[in-house]
Amino acid sequence: MRFFDDIEIGQRREIGAYTFTAEAIKTFAAKFDPQRFHLDEEEGKNSLFGGLAASGWHVGSACMSLLVADGQRLAREAAARGEEIAVWGPSPGFRDLRWIRPVLAGDTVAYVNVVIDKRTSASRPGWGILTARTTGTNQRGEEVYSITASAFVPTRTGG
Amino acid sequence: MGPTQGRRRPVCSTSHAGRRVEIAAKCGHNLSFPQSFPKMTLTFEDFPPGRFGTFGPRHVTRDEILAFAAEFDPQPMHLDEEAASKSMLRGLSGSGWHLCSLMMRMMADGFITRAASLGSPGVDEVRWLSPLRPGDDLTLDVDVLEARTSKSRPELGIVKFKCTARNAAGQALAEMTSPILIKRREGTV
Numbered sequence: 001m002r003f004f005d006d007i008e009i010g011q012r013r014e015i016g017a018y019t020f021t022a023e024a025i026k027t028f029a030a031k032f033d034p035q036r037f038h039l040d041e042e043e044g045k046n047s048l049f050g051g052l053a054a055s056g057w058h059v060g061s062a063c064m065s066l067l068v069a070d071g072q073r074l075a076r077e078a079a080a081r082g083e084e085i086a087v088w089g090p091s092p093g094f095r096d097l098r099w100i101r102p103v104l105a106g107d108t109v110a111y112v113n114v115v116i117d118k119r120t121s122a123s124r125p126g127w128g129i130l131t132a133r134t135t136g137t138n139q140r141g142e143e144v145y146s147i148t149a150s151a152f153v154p155t156r157t158g159g
Numbered sequence: 160m161g162p163t164q165g166r167r168r169p170v171c172s173t174s175h176a177g178r179r180v181e182i183a184a185k186c187g188h189n190l191s192f193p194q195s196f197p198k199m200t201l202t203f204e205d206f207p208p209g210r211f212g213t214f215g216p217r218h219v220t221r222d223e224i225l226a227f228a229a230e231f232d233p234q235p236m237h238l239d240e241e242a243a244s245k246s247m248l249r250g251l252s253g254s255g256w257h258l259c260s261l262m263m264r265m266m267a268d269g270f271i272t273r274a275a276s277l278g279s280p281g282v283d284e285v286r287w288l289s290p291l292r293p294g295d296d297l298t299l300d301v302d303v304l305e306a307r308t309s310k311s312r313p314e315l316g317i318v319k320f321k322c323t324a325r326n327a328a329g330q331a332l333a334e335m336t337s338p339i340l341i342k343r344r345e346g347t348v
Contacts, residue, residue: 028260031260031264032260032261032263032264032267033260033263033264033267034264034267034272035267035271035272035276035278036272037278047277047278048277048278048340049278053278055260055263056278056279056281056282057256057259057260057263060256060259061230061231061232061254061256061260062231064231064232064254064256065230065231065232065233068232068233068234069233072233087235087246088234089246089247090236090246090247090248090252090255090287090290091255091287092286092287093255093284093285093286093287094282094284094285095283095284095285096281096283096284097281097282097283097285098280098281099278099279099280099281124247127247152247
């Protein structure tokens with residue numbers, strides 16, 4: 001992963017795509033969001049969603065899995081170049097999460113991450129707080145998901 | 160993790176207004192009320208601003224923290240004790256997305272699956288305040304911040320909830336503010 005110093009506002013990364021199979025939608029929903037339109041095709045068709053729909057928390061968690069995988073890919077590449085690797089810290093939270101359109105069984109959502117803000121942490125020397133907007137677009141080119149989330153990222157001098 | 164694993168007897172705070180306690184009791188989440196209420200569907204009208212209820216506890220095991228992290232958030236601070244001990248969170252912690260998903264489950268069990276819910280357009284804000292730890296027993300405070308009817312779809316209401324997940328010590332782990340679309344009672348439109 002990159003250090004805070006090396007990240008610029010406006011940097012854009014295509015972090016990958018996730019296919020929401022009916023099985024994965026139902027498995028996630030049974031654990032965390034057992035509403036009828038996330039568990040059953042017929043109930044989904046009869047709901048506002050118009051089909052078996054993924055839990056919004058599944059859509060967000062899938063996005064997180066791709067962000068982490070992309071970060072680990074960058075870290076491996078940096079290690080291969082002999083560079084020092086930054087270990088990112090936790091996130092203080094997110095805002096403006098939008099489930100814009102339903103994600104239905106069989107949909108593939110591609111996510112793109114854009115850095116929108118960076119500032120040094122006042123309370124934690126050696127750390128910066130990075131804010132990025134991530135959007136998800138389905139295979140028909142429709143935007144289905146967006147979120148603005150922050151994370152603690154170490155600076156080169158500390159962290 | 161199965162749907163019921165780790166859940167204990169539901170409890171509900173008794174400190175709020177009578178009507179809301181009654182609703183919580185009808186949802187099976189208040190032991191101070193008999194459990195013989197008929198199943199009912201909660202509509203927009205059942206969510207006036209104020210404290211709605213407290214739900215849980217929900218026990219969170221180390222195994223489920225590791226399983227969620229392996230699938231959705233495989234950062235060392237969520238998977239590896241030694242790496243986690245060196246992290247800002249000073250020990251193994253659950254993914255924030257796991258905590259949000261658990262909060263969703265507690266809302267679903269608490270009242271959403273008994274409500275005429277049509278889903279949610281999004282989340283205004285989540286603040287992760289303290290780490291989720293293996294063995295935590297979560298409770299969820301649910302408040303209604305705002306309840307308004309939809310202009311474009313008069314048969315719907317929009318209820319803005321604020322949910323706070325706490326550990327057994329009462330420490331807030333996360334706060335979530337999110338609107339949910341809920342049908343109005345028939346005959347009110």
